[in-house]
Amino acid sequence: MVLVGGDSGQGLLDDVQILDFNKLTWSTTKVAPKAFFTPSSLPSKVPPCKGHSLVSWGKKILLIGGKSNPTCERVSVWAFDIETECWSCVEAKGDIPVARSGHSVTRSGSVLILFGGEDVKGRKLNDLHMFDLKSFMWLPLHYTGTGPSARSNHVAALYDDKTLIIFGGAAKSRILNDLYSLDFETMVWSRLKTRGFHPSPRAGCCGVLCGTKWYITGGGSRKKRYAETLVFDVLKVEWSVSATASSSSVTTNKGFSLVLIQHKEKSFLVAFGGSKKEPSNQVEVFMIEQSKQSMCLRSAPEKCSLPVDNCSKIVSPSCPIDSIAKQNLKSALEQNGSSRKSLSESSMDQNPASGNISLRKQFHHEECSLQMKMQKELEEDRNREWNDNSLQSNAPAQKTKPVDSMLEMAATKGIMNADHDSPFSFDYENIRDYQKQANLNASLEDDAIPLQEIDEKTGSSTGPANVCELYEAKLAATLRKNSSLEGQLSAALASREAMEKYLSTVIKSRQEMEKKLADSMKEIDLLKEKLASAELAQEEANSLSNIVHSDNVRLEHDVAFLKAVLDDTQKELHSTRGVLAGERARAFQLQVEVFHLKQRLQSLENRAPTPRKPFNV
Known part of the structure; x- marks a missing residue:
């Protein structure tokens, strides 16, 4: 941070002080004039001054205007080289503005913009001038619209090298808090209508532009000084209060300085000096917290997070159901005994991530419930037979024994088997074989007593034939359910085809969008080239105008x-x-x-x- 001149309370200063933020030490430079840069007709030493403006330009610090001793008639421009620690007076040409202090100077590339201030007679100014650092030429800027009134000790900022913003300051008889902007493309002044916090009138404040945020601190009137730090969002055109300092802060002094320091990827506001009752040499640092807002394109999730009922309507394109499953389904419907087994193999051997998982679960629940009902009915029939056998003689008891042996053999040999990976399934052909074997054994033991007996009281059949009829009825119901499941499967296949078509259209649209994006990038590159050529043409036009x-x-x-x-x-x-x-x-x-x-x-x-x-x- 470079500090030049100022008022010590006992007189004006002309020294140069430099603050190193790595070492946190002050150093005083021994300034000597640079003869070959300063013509003999110009002064060779910077006069003591205050109310001037300092602007950085590469490795040089430019001092523009200010109230000096002795006084000058025109604005002087001095350049301080940081490496050689030498001053040189710039030999300006053109329409040089009158001498002033309390003005504002902003830099846009190699051009300085000067506005307002107070001349040596105490008159407030609102003129606008431009100084070209290449040709050292002063030019008055002509504009339209109602611009800011004459003022001094205001703050100015240049946003995006296109818009000049002026806030506050002291007029002839009052303190201001208005906000004006000048568009350099149209050269039209306009007063901004802001939102949010309404700042009070103030003069002598300091402002620093950091990105799109303009930080303004201090300032006030003759009776009151303000300690809050205002933030003006250039894009939102909105005021807000960032922080409020204590009454002993440097920002409550008159004539303090404020600079923006970017040190180790962090941004700081550094305030120095000023005077309240006595001059101060304190340094205060205000850290700016930069909230990084990043925008990214989010890709679609790979896995479906819908409930199971909704997932049945979606078929994964990565696991399509082929024609073999359809053939298995048809053969399962034709064969009575192996229909459910083939359906379970064709529908449940697929990828569990596919849309057929709901059909598998439904079929699994139905098989389980059917198996439990059949088991329950078998137990009831067995109990009823045992009760009937207890009332009859020994001969009938032997006649019903083959039915019990058939059920035991069916249970031991796994006619009703369960698999952890597939639903329960029944082998109805084996049941019929066991029924025939049981009837044959019964006929060998007692030829006079048939297998099928009719209850004398109820008139219903209690033998194995009744069980087979019950199984056949259950099988018919299961086949009807299988037909309904086939309809659901066909609907799922149709939805899969629709989703595949939709996916193809999405892929085509994505390719078109990528092509449009590539064309847009090419257009952006062309526009950048045109913009660069336009900037070169603008610089040439500026030099020609100069x-x-x-x-x-x-x-x-x-x-x-x-x-x-x-x-x-x-x-x-x-x-x-x-x-x-x-x-x-x-x-x-x-x-x-x-x-x-x-x-x-x-x-x-x-x-x-x-x-x-x-x-x-």
Whole structure:
């Protein structure tokens, strides 16, 4: 941080102080003039000053204007080289503004923008000037619209090198809090209508632009100083309060300085000096918290997070159901015994991430419930048979024994088997075989007693034939359910095809969007090239305008000189005409006298006795 000049309370200063943030130490530079940069007609030493503006430009610090001792008539520009620690006075040309203090200077590339201030007679100004750092030419800027009123000790910021913003300041008889902006593309002033916090009028405040946020702190009037730090969002056109300092803070002093320091990827506001009752040399640091807002494109999730009921409507394109499953389903419907087993194999051997998982679960629940019902009915039939056998003699008991042995053999040999990976399934062909074997054994033991007996009380069959009829009825119901499941499966396949079509359209649209994005990037590159060429053309136009302006200034001087010469010539001509008129009058008088003399000579000749020779005049 470079500090130049100021008011120590005992007089103005002209020294240069540098604060190193790595070492946190102050150092005083021994400034010497740079002779080959400073012409002999310009001063070789920076005068003590205050109310000036400091602007950084590469490795140089530019000092513009200010109230100095002795006073100057025009704004002076000094350059301080940080490496050589030497001052040089810039030999400015063009229409140099009058000397002033309390003005604002902002830099845009190689151009300085000066606004307002207070001249040496105490008059407030609101003129706008431009200083070209390449040609060292001052030019007045012409604008339209109602601009800011005359003021001093205001703050200014230049956003995006296109918009100049002016806030606050002191007018002739009041303190201001208005906000104006100047668009350099149209050169039109406009007063901004802000939102949010309404700042009070203040002058002598300091402002720093950091990105799109303009931090303004301190300032006030003759009676009151403000300790809050205001933040103006340039894009939202909105005021807010960032922080409020204590009454002993540096920002409550008059004439303090504020700079933006970016140190180790962090941004700080550094306030220094000023005076309250006595001059201060304190340094305060305010850290700016930068909230990084990142926008990214989020891709679609790979796995479906819908409930199971909704997932049945979605078929995963990565696990399609082929034609083999359909054939298995048809063969399962044709065969009574192996229909459910083939359906379970064709529908449940698929990827569990596919949409058929709901059909598998439904079929699994139905098989489980059917198996439990059948088991329950078998137990009821067994209990009923045992009760009937207990009431009858030994011979009938032996007749029903083959049914019990059939059920035991079915249970032991796994007619009703369960698999952890598949639903319960029944082998109805094996049941019929066991029924035939049981009937055959019963006929061998007792040929007189058939397998199927009819209850004398109820008239219903209690033998194995009744169980087979019950199984066949259950099988018919299961087949009907299988047909409904086939309809659901076909609907799922149709939805899968629709989803595949939709996916193909999405892929095509994505390819089109990528193509459009590539075209847009090419257009952006072309626009960047055009913008770069336009900037070069603008710089050339600025240099040409500067040359034209200098030529115009020189022509104006020549015209003024010629006018002065013409005026002198006209005066001489007028005096010559007066002399000529006097000579003419004198010649006329001489002619009159000659005429009178001729008359007298003639009269004398008439009186004389002898003629005399004529007298020629």
